Each structure stands twice: as structure tokens, then as C-alpha cells.
Amino acid sequence: MYRYDEFDRRFLEERVAQxxxxxxxxxxxxxxxxxFRPLRLRNGLYLQLHAYMYRIAIPYGTLSPAQLRMLAxxxxxxxxxxxxxxxxxxIQFNWIKLEESPDIMADLxxxxxxxxQTSGNCIRNTxxxxxxxxxxDEIEDPRPYCEIIRQWSTLHPEFSWLPRKFKIAVSASxxxxxxxxxxxxxxxxxxxxxxxxxxxxxxxxGLGRTPIMAKVLRDFLPKQDLLSYLEAALRVYNxxxxxxxxxxARIKILVQALGIDKMRDAVEAxxxxxxxxPLDLTKETIAGIYKHFAPPAYGKPERDDDAVINTxxxxxxxxxxxxxxxxxxxxxxxxSIATVSLKPPGKPPGDITADQLDLLAELxxxxxxxxxxxTHEQNVVFPDVRRGDLVAFYASLASSGLxxxxxxxxxxxxxxPGLDYCSLANARSIPIAERLGEHLxxxxxxxxxMKIKISGCINACGHHHVGHIGILGVDKNGEEFYQITVGxxxxxxxxVGIIVGRAVPSDEVNGAVDKLLDVYLAQRDDGEDLxxxxxxxxxxxFKEAVYGTR
Numbered sequence: 001m002y003r004y005d006e007f008d009r010r011f012l013e014e015r016v017a018q019x020x021x022x023x024x025x026x027x028x029x030x031x032x033x034x035x036f037r038p039l040r041l042r043n044g045l046y047l048q049l050h051a052y053m054y055r056i057a058i059p060y061g062t063l064s065p066a067q068l069r070m071l072a073x074x075x076x077x078x079x080x081x082x083x084x085x086x087x088x089x090x091i092q093f094n095w096i097k098l099e100e101s102p103d104i105m106a107d108l109x110x111x112x113x114x115x116x117q118t119s120g121n122c123i124r125n126t127x128x129x130x131x132x133x134x135x136x137d138e139i140e141d142p143r144p145y146c147e148i149i150r151q152w153s154t155l156h157p158e159f160s161w162l163p164r165k166f167k168i169a170v171s172a173s174x175x176x177x178x179x180x181x182x183x184x185x186x187x188x189x190x191x192x193x194x195x196x197x198x199x200x201x202x203x204x205x206g207l208g209r210t211p212i213m214a215k216v217l218r219d220f221l222p223k224q225d226l227l228s229y230l231e232a233a234l235r236v237y238n239x240x241x242x243x244x245x246x247x248x249a250r251i252k253i254l255v256q257a258l259g260i261d262k263m264r265d266a267v268e269a270x271x272x273x274x275x276x277x278p279l280d281l282t283k284e285t286i287a288g289i290y291k292h293f294a295p296p297a298y299g300k301p302e303r304d305d306d307a308v309i310n311t312x313x314x315x316x317x318x319x320x321x322x323x324x325x326x327x328x329x330x331x332x333x334x335x336s337i338a339t340v341s342l343k344p345p346g347k348p349p350g351d352i353t354a355d356q357l358d359l360l361a362e363l364x365x366x367x368x369x370x371x372x373x374x375t376h377e378q379n380v381v382f383p384d385v386r387r388g389d390l391v392a393f394y395a396s397l398a399s400s401g402l403x404x405x406x407x408x409x410x411x412x413x414x415x416x417p418g419l420d421y422c423s424l425a426n427a428r429s430i431p432i433a434e435r436l437g438e439h440l441x442x443x444x445x446x447x448x449x450m451k452i453k454i455s456g457c458i459n460a461c462g463h464h465h466v467g468h469i470g471i472l473g474v475d476k477n478g479e480e481f482y483q484i485t486v487g488x489x490x491x492x493x494x495x496v497g498i499i500v501g502r503a504v505p506s507d508e509v510n511g512a513v514d515k516l517l518d519v520y521l522a523q524r525d526d527g528e529d530l531x532x533x534x535x536x537x538x539x540x541x542f543k544e545a546v547y548g549t550r
Contacts, residue, residue: 001062001371002147002292004112012109015116019043020102027099042122044115045101049423052096054078054104055118060128060146060170061089061374061381068361068372070111075354078104083357085342085350087414087463088167089127089374090118094421116154121162123153123234127169129177130339130373130381133293136331139189139197142172144289145226148281152227159234163241164249166234167206174492179376181205181213181494182466184251185233192220199226203233203263204255207460211496212252215260217267223286227279232271236263296369296384301334305388312391319394322405327390336387340380340397341404341412346438348430349415350378359400367393376463377414379407410444410452410517411437414463418456418473419480425456427473427480432509436471439510440517447517449529451490466490468530469516470497471509482509486516486542487534495531498539501547515545 004012019039026036040046044055056071063071071091075083078100079093086092096104108114117124126146133141149168153159159166171178172189180186186202199221205214221229237251240258255263313320328337340360343349360380364372367389373381385393397403406412413436416422418429433454444450453467464470470485481503488497504512519541524533534542 016106023102041119044118048421054093054096056091056115057118057125058089058374059150060143063372065361065364066111068357072354072357082353085378087376121164123166129171130375134330134383135173136329137174139172142170143293146170163243176492179490186214198222204252206250206252207465209458211465213494224281228276233267235270236266298332302388325405326407336385338382338385339407340402342379343412344404345411345441346434349413349433408449410440410447410450413437413452415454416461426475427456429454429456465496474503487531489531512546519545
């Protein structure tokens with residue numbers, strides 16, 4: 001993983017000192033809340049319903065043991081003993097005191113972490129495939145380009161005050177595990193007809209109150225042109241994006257208003273008149289970043305690895321289930337990719353305790369070459385577990401409440417914090433997720449792969465629009481109701497789900513989801529996921545099942 005150089009360290013030291021003085025001035029009344037608000041937001045501090053929330057950046061989701069232990073320390077010292085992983089591969093702490101927030105920033109800096117640009121109208125944390133570098137369907141590792149984008153975008157003078165927040169995702173695999181189509185700019189590493197590797201560039205994706213899938217801006221962009229082309233696209237957005245209406249300020253609205261052809265013409269025209277040379281990525285520059293992401297020293301497969309696993313499968317049904325659902329193929333023989341579920345049925349999705357963070361740090365040293373990845377689906381990936389170690393690895397997880405075997409199943413629910421924490425929410429998300437996950441756990445083997453996603457408001461932090469089944473909390477005269485969508489998807493076949501009908505009260509959500517799943521199970525063809533079945537049979541069977549009328 002990338003290691004800070006002297007410039008990075010000095011930059012963070014100066015930022016901590018600046019922020020500490022800003023907080024001091026706020027506490028003694030020299031800054032009003034209105035004056036302080038943009039300063040704290042640019043440093044990741046939100047004012048929520050009950051306390052300040054502190055959002056920490058985890059660039060492209062990668063964490064070291066030292067960083068995991070620091071997050072555990074922060075959870076214990078400054079919060080209530082736990083944190084919450086988000087759908088942007090970040091972590092949030094929900095019970096922070098303003099006067100202690102500069103100390104948190106200083107503690108983070110000591111392990112090469114920060115909270116800069118986790119809020120505000122700027123380029124946010126760049127996300128990527130949590131299987132990056134080890135996936136067996138990957139063209140090449142996308143993380144070096146995420147790091148290049150991070151360095152280019154942090155405090156970029158032209159893009160620090162965009163019309164609205166701006167999100168970028170990068171993927172390099174046939175299977176999209178990074179939800180590229182729902183980003184302001186999405187990048188796929190692809191090969192052209194000559195076999196050269198470059199980028200397909202997408203623009204104008206996003207969820208919220210106007211969910212739109214990104215469109216192709218450029219079919220092939222040479223690697224060396226990555227930053228200059230991104231800069232051109234951001235310049236067009238910065239100049240023409242709306243600033244008079246916060247709800248129409250995202251780049252997706254600009255693309256929708258212009259049309260993708262005119263948007264492409266504007267970006268290409270801006271790009272053609274730029275001086276590219278200062279932003280060109282030379283082979284030496286790319287190679288220098290790639291050195292930080294060199295593969296570890298893998299050992300040779302052991303002859304008895306499969307025998308150890310087969311013995312455990314025969315003796316332990318829980319391990320067998322975990323191996324089936326939580327372990328994926330690795331491109332290196334003798335190794336596996338293991339995903340740790342943070343979705344035990346009946347518990348808040350994405351929450352993790354300080355003790356569990358410490359355990360992940362220990363396991364990453366023992367079984368993972370000192371690295372873990374956070375997913376946008378609020379789980380944790382160990383990218384390099386020796387197959388012969390999977391039995392011991394699982395035993396350690398299970399003894400600490402982290403052995404849930406449900407990755408990609410119905411109880412692996414994405415949910416935002418909702419009205420339990422967020423001042424923007426209309427309804428609670430966490431209790432709905434807890435009850436629904438517990439309810440569906442008994443039948444999820446029958447259901448198979450399923451993406452259920454829950455948001456507490458139209459801002460869609462829970463990605464409900466692209467759930468196979470999406471659930472949106474709405475307020476009806478002071479009561480919490482839930483609007484249900486079906487047929488959404490966030491993968492390479494991305495689609496926005498369609499509203500089934502009128503919103504239902506909280507105590508009817510489980511029953512409504514059951515009815516949708518019953519239709520799917522009765523109608524699906526072999527190998528079909530729910531979106532595929534929905535595309536084939538349409539809405540009417542689902543609507544009739546829930547509401548009883550056509």
C-alpha cells in the first residue's frame with residue numbers, strides 16, 4: 001500500500017495545526033457556526049442529531065494493521081467503542097466532541113490517515129474494487145491510479161469549491177465490484193483493439209433524488225492522459241454546473257441537460273486547448289506509484305491445504321457455509337480472498353467494535369501480509385489468505401462475532417445510519433435492516449444471491465435505487481413509511497429500480513419483501529438474479545403480489 005513521503009507528512013502536520021486553531025476560535029466565540037461550518041466540513045466533521053460525527057477517509061478502502069489499531073483506539077477514547085463503515089469505503093464515528101476533534105486528526109496523522117475532503121463540494125475519496133490486485137478477472141491493479149487521482153485531487157485549487165460533491169471510482173475487472181456507473185466519473189481499465197491498456201471514461205452517474213446511470217464519455221483514453229482528461233471534465237463541470245439550486249448542481253444534471261454528445265464535445269474542446277505536459281503520466285511516474293502496490297512474497301501452495309479444508313468441511317457445517325459464501329478465487333495459486341461480514345442478522349450493518357478492529361489488525365498480520373480492504377457494501381476483505389490458513393482464520397472470526405456467512409445473500413444488507421443519527425434522514429434505516437436481515441436469514445440459501453439496500457432519505461446513502469430490492473424511508477405526516485423498489489443493480493449491468501407502489505408502514509416491510517421474493521423464486525429461470533427476472537416478466541407480478549391488484 002502507499003506510504004507517505006516527507007511532503008505528505010508535513011502537509012498533514014500543517015493541516016492539523018490549522019484545524020486546531022479553527023476549533024479553538026470556534027470554542028471561544030471568534031468564529032460563528034456559519035463561519036465554522038465550511039471549515040469543519042472540509043475536515044470531515046458533521047453536526048448530526050445527537051453529537052458531531054467524524055468521517056475518516058480510507059483511500060480506495062485500504063488499511064494497514066497500524067491504521068486498524070488507531071481506529072480501535074479512536075473508538076475507545078473518543079467514541080462509544082465502535083465505528084461504522086460507509087458506502088464510500090470510509091469509516092464514521094458518531095459520538096465526537098468538538099473540542100477533541102483536533103486530537104483525533106493528530107492521532108490519524110501519526111498513522112498516515114486523515115479526514116480531509118470527506119465532505120464539502122470537492123472531489124471525495126476515490127473508491128475501487130476491494131479485490132483489486134488479486135482478482136482473477138482483472139486486467140491490472142487499479143489502485144495505483146486511485147492513488148494518482150488522490151494526490152492530484154487533494155486540495156486542487158480549481159476544484160475545492162465545485163457546484164456539488166464529486167465522486168470517482170476505478171475498476172479493472174469484468175465483474176464490477178465498485179459500482180462505477182453510479183459515480184460522477186467512472187473509470188474502467190480496458191484494452192483497445194491494439195491490446196493497449198487505457199481507460200473507458202464514464203460521466204454523470206449518481207443516486208440521490210435524481211438517480212441516473214453514467215454514460216460513456218470516451219471509449220478509450222491512454223494512461224498518460226488520465227489526469228489531463230479528468231481536469232478537462234472537471235473544468236467543464238466547474239464552469240457550467242448549476243450553483244443556484246443545490247438539487248440540480250451535480251454533474252449528472254449537467255450531462256442530462258446538455259446530452260452526452262454535447263458534454264463530450266465540451267470536454268474534448270477543453271482538453272484540446274490545455275497544456276497537457278504538466279499533467280502527463282510518464283511510464284516512470286506510473287511505475288513509481290506501482291512499486292507501492294507490488295504483490296507480496298507469496299509462498300508455494302502446500303500439498304495438504306485441500307486436505308485440511310476438506311476435513312473441516314466435513315466436520316463443521318458453519319465453516320462449510322462460510323467457505324461457500326465468503327471466500328472467492330485468488331489469481332495466485334494456494335491463496336484465497338476472504339470477506340468478513342459486518343452484517344450479523346439482527347445487528348446494525350457496517351458497525352464494528354474496537355475489539356473487532358484490533359482483531360482484524362492481528363489477523364491481517366497473521367494471515368494477510370498486513371493489509372485489509374473496506375468494501376462499499378460495508379464489509380471487510382482480506383485479499384491474501386493462504387488456503388491452508390482458512391480454517392484457523394475462520395475460527396478466529398467466529399469466536400469474535402465476525403463469522404457470519406452471508407456475503408451477497410439477503411441478510412447482507414446495505415443501510416445508511418438513518419434517523420438514529422443523521423439530521424437529514426426522514427426515517428430509520430438501522431431497525432429496518434436489523435429486523436429484515438434476521439427475518440430473511442432462515443431462507444437466504446433458497447433465495448441465493450440478493451442485494452437489499454436501505455436509505456433513510458432521498459439522498460440515498462444506502463444506495464437503495466440500485467438494490468435488487470431497495471427500501472427508502474419517507475415521512476408521512478410525522479410517521480415513518482417505506483417505499484419499495486425492485487429490479488435495481490449496481491454492477492456492470494447497472495439499473496435503477498422501479499417503485500412497486502405506495503409506501504408501507506415499518507411493520508409491513510418484512511411481509512412486502514417476502515412477497516417480492518416469492519414472485520422471484522416462482523418465476524426465475526436457472527441462473528437468473530432478481531433484476532434479470534424483473535426485466536423478463538415486468539412489474540405486474542411483483543405489484544400484484546404486494547398489493548393484490550393489477
